[in-house]
Amino acid sequence: MQNIRKKITVQGQVQGIGFRPHVFRLAAEYNLTGFVYNFTQGVIIEIQGSEENAEKFIQRLKHADKEKPLIKIISMDINNIAAVGDEHYFEIKHSQAKGTVSAEVTADIATCKDCLRELFDKNDFRYRYPFINCTNCGPRYSIIKTIPYDRPNTTMSAFAMCDKCKQQYENVEDRRFHAQPVACPVCGPKIYLCDTKGKIIEDDSNKVISETARLLKEGKIAAIKGLGGFHLACDAENDEMVKQLRLRKMRDDKPFAMMAGSIEKIRRFADVDEKAREILQSIESPIVLLPKKEPNTIARSIATGVNTFGFMLPYTPLHHLIFAEKNINALVMTSGNISDEPLICKDDEAIKKLAEIADVFLMHNREIYRQVDDSVVNIINNEPVLLRRSRGFVPQAFISKISADADIFAAGADLKNTFCFVKKNRLIVSEHIGDMEDASVYKHWLSSIEHLKNLLDVKPSIFVCDLHPNYFSSQYAKKAKKDKLIEVQHHWAHIASVLAEHNIDEKVIGLVADGTGYGTDGAIWGCECLIASLDEFVRFGHLAYYLLAGGDSAAKEAIRPIMGLMKKYNFAVPQEILDEIEPDKEKRFAIQQQIEKNINTVQTSSLGRLFDAASALCGLGSRNNFEAQLPMALEAMANKRVTECYPFELKKENRITIIEIGNMLEDIAADRIGKVAKGVISAKFHNTIAEFFLALARLAKKETAINTVAVSGGVFCNKFLSERLTELLQNDGFNVLSNRLLPANDGGISLGQAIIAARTAKKG
Numbered sequence: 001m002q003n004i005r006k007k008i009t010v011q012g013q014v015q016g017i018g019f020r021p022h023v024f025r026l027a028a029e030y031n032l033t034g035f036v037y038n039f040t041q042g043v044i045i046e047i048q049g050s051e052e053n054a055e056k057f058i059q060r061l062k063h064a065d066k067e068k069p070l071i072k073i074i075s076m077d078i079n080n081i082a083a084v085g086d087e088h089y090f091e092i093k094h095s096q097a098k099g100t101v102s103a104e105v106t107a108d109i110a111t112c113k114d115c116l117r118e119l120f121d122k123n124d125f126r127y128r129y130p131f132i133n134c135t136n137c138g139p140r141y142s143i144i145k146t147i148p149y150d151r152p153n154t155t156m157s158a159f160a161m162c163d164k165c166k167q168q169y170e171n172v173e174d175r176r177f178h179a180q181p182v183a184c185p186v187c188g189p190k191i192y193l194c195d196t197k198g199k200i201i202e203d204d205s206n207k208v209i210s211e212t213a214r215l216l217k218e219g220k221i222a223a224i225k226g227l228g229g230f231h232l233a234c235d236a237e238n239d240e241m242v243k244q245l246r247l248r249k250m251r252d253d254k255p256f257a258m259m260a261g262s263i264e265k266i267r268r269f270a271d272v273d274e275k276a277r278e279i280l281q282s283i284e285s286p287i288v289l290l291p292k293k294e295p296n297t298i299a300r301s302i303a304t305g306v307n308t309f310g311f312m313l314p315y316t317p318l319h320h321l322i323f324a325e326k327n328i329n330a331l332v333m334t335s336g337n338i339s340d341e342p343l344i345c346k347d348d349e350a351i352k353k354l355a356e357i358a359d360v361f362l363m364h365n366r367e368i369y370r371q372v373d374d375s376v377v378n379i380i381n382n383e384p385v386l387l388r389r390s391r392g393f394v395p396q397a398f399i400s401k402i403s404a405d406a407d408i409f410a411a412g413a414d415l416k417n418t419f420c421f422v423k424k425n426r427l428i429v430s431e432h433i434g435d436m437e438d439a440s441v442y443k444h445w446l447s448s449i450e451h452l453k454n455l456l457d458v459k460p461s462i463f464v465c466d467l468h469p470n471y472f473s474s475q476y477a478k479k480a481k482k483d484k485l486i487e488v489q490h491h492w493a494h495i496a497s498v499l500a501e502h503n504i505d506e507k508v509i510g511l512v513a514d515g516t517g518y519g520t521d522g523a524i525w526g527c528e529c530l531i532a533s534l535d536e537f538v539r540f541g542h543l544a545y546y547l548l549a550g551g552d553s554a555a556k557e558a559i560r561p562i563m564g565l566m567k568k569y570n571f572a573v574p575q576e577i578l579d580e581i582e583p584d585k586e587k588r589f590a591i592q593q594q595i596e597k598n599i600n601t602v603q604t605s606s607l608g609r610l611f612d613a614a615s616a617l618c619g620l621g622s623r624n625n626f627e628a629q630l631p632m633a634l635e636a637m638a639n640k641r642v643t644e645c646y647p648f649e650l651k652k653e654n655r656i657t658i659i660e661i662g663n664m665l666e667d668i669a670a671d672r673i674g675k676v677a678k679g680v681i682s683a684k685f686h687n688t689i690a691e692f693f694l695a696l697a698r699l700a701k702k703e704t705a706i707n708t709v710a711v712s713g714g715v716f717c718n719k720f721l722s723e724r725l726t727e728l729l730q731n732d733g734f735n736v737l738s739n740r741l742l743p744a745n746d747g748g749i750s751l752g753q754a755i756i757a758a759r760t761a762k763k764g
């Protein structure tokens with residue numbers, strides 16, 4: 001029979017995850033000769049054999065992700081080429097380093113089942129070895145300096161493989177074939193325990209682990225060097241230590257994430273349904289927000305004012321070893337940093353900065369090249385929704401129908417910053433960077449841009465940023481721009497992020513529920529209905545403007561939006577409630593004067609601030625010590641069985657629909673005085689927001705005949721609101737799109753900016 005030969009170019013997530021051995025095995029199965037090798041844009045395969053077998057091979061390859069879940073094929077080019085004579089086997093060739101570097105670098109992946117089995121197998125030569133890994137798991141993005149993804153380009157270059165490891169590394173039949181971080185107790189990285197001066201106090205691997213566990217149980221705080229950075233850990237059932245940790249870390253009331261050894265252990269403290277279990281055990285292994293079980297033995301101060309716990313499972317061999325020790329039920333595992341500074345990943349910096357916080361350091365000598373925070377997932381509408389996208393997900397690209405003609409850099413927003421590069425049809429969003437007002441975060445941002453730029457080999461000539469003139473990110477983009485600068489309105493970017501995520505290029509009704517975004521009229525927008533595509537947007541409707549007495553505390557003190565709303569709607573909040581929210585009468589008078597005389601105030605349609613006001617009127621506090629503390633407390637209260645809502649009005653003003661909510665605020669205050677249950681007030685408030693968004697969408701549909709609604713903005717991290725609104729819209733026949741793989745908060749802004757820039761550049 002005639003032999004045919006095909007050349008197949010595969011792009012996507014195909015390097016460093018056992019793709020070539022998989023191809024090798026397939027070729028053997030179908031009696032094909034030829035070769036496979038990595039090149040900088042992916043993998044090239046040539047196969048030769050019978051037409052039937054070649055076809056079967058291609059079909060299997062197309063669905064490779066079913067057999068190896070880390071494989072993600074984005075494109076496959078198949079060409080017939082001339083058959084060659086004298087070829088008797090299939091081989092894996094060496095990587096080719098030249099050419100344009102754009103192959104996917106993969107994310108850091110949690111320890112796989114096979115490695116876990118070996119970790120606790122007394123007969124395995126990696127028994128209890130804290131760095132066991134294979135092509136299906138282990139560090140990637142956090143250790144890679146440049147591509148292609150080969151050992152010399154990672155921080156594993158410091159370790160020379162022993163014969164045993166090398167044998168596995170070179171054996172195509174082995175699970176560790178070309179597993180770049182492969183190592184064992186003889187040749188690989190080691191763990192050790194240090195005191196707060198960095199002096200080694202224990203270096204026997206097993207003793208290091210048992211000693212760490214003992215100290216934690218005894219009530220000590222440990223800094224543990226992990227995969228993408230340091231964690232600060234303490235016993236999650238020890239309230240005194242948790243309080244100590246807050247104090248030393250200068251961390252306000254913001255909930256701490258925890259790690260427990262197994263699903264069963266987590267179930268002692270929180271509800272884990274099937275969906276949650278699946279996400280907790282996924283290869284990305286994120287922190288998942290789970291409903292608290294009451295009563296529970298978790299320290300009170302871990303998560304006050306919310307009805308969820310953030311839990312994750314062990315995701316490195318070292319974690320598994322710690323949790324295999326007796327007595328450790330759950331540990332606080334919070335990022336190793338001070339206050340809002342970037343996560344620390346270097347040893348010397350950790351000792352320098354965390355010595356005041358940690359009593360002991362569990363270190364290892366595998367360098368972390370890039371810090372990557374833990375990702376955070378909430379379950380909304382029974383689907384995982386990312387609140388923070390980092391470890392396990394970055395740097396996986398979003399693929400677009402639109403292919404950019406030039407490389408693009410999107411700067412993102414100043415809060416919860418991520419940035420994004422565009423290369424052709426691939427949009428690569430960075431890991432979570434943080435809030436730029438902190439100088440060290442800004443510095444970290446700059447170095448992260450350089451790193452990712454090199455890793456992806458992008459040379460951006462188009463720069464895109466937020467419309468906000470005072471954002472550090474905008475100012476950077478303006479200075480750095482080469483050919484072109486594009487400024488994108490914040491909420492348009494939010495909606496575009498949904499379109500990019502779903503790879504949709506059409507006009508939609510955009511509903512935005514947000515805290516702060518600079519509007520085209522200089523006001524602070526936040527509760528918007530936009531008719532938007534990737535080309536343009538029109539503001540269809542918004543919450544009626546109210547005056548916000550400015551300064552940094554506008555987003556912290558609920559009294560500020562309350563007094564602005566009182567002025568706007570000319571309603572009085574009962575004295576006793578006002579006294580409770582802001583006892584300082586002089587301060588209240590000053591804010592009132594500010595509003596009356598319009599000094600240092602802004603017009604705003606912020607929904608975030610309306611949430612602050614409602615929470616305070618409801619009696620849930622008066623200050624956001626961390627972002628969205630009050631709204632989160634309000635959400636935690638909401639009674640799901642309540643379906644009523646408060647009154648609202650829609651008015652047309654200059655062709656824009658305005659939402660008026662004065663009556664709602666009066667009713668909330670009255671309900672409070674009338675001692676209506678907080679859970680009822682909260683639910684009615686949430687329902688009102690959902691109802692007026694529905695009403696806006698209906699009006700927009702009537703005028704435009706558009707049936708697809710995209711929802712985005714930080715307030716949609718609120719599960720109650722998100723689920724209510726989705727239900728209302730779907731019951732009304734709308735097609736509803738929302739953020740899933742990307743946060744609805746400002747972490748998603750850079751992707752929205754990027755896709756708009758890609759489209760704009762296309763038009764020239």
Ligand code: ZN
Binds near residue numbers: 112113116132135
């Ligand atoms: Zn593995």
Ligand code: ZN
Binds near residue numbers: 166187
């Ligand atoms: Zn070895």
Ligand code: FE
Binds near residue numbers: 517746
């Ligand atoms: Fe926003």
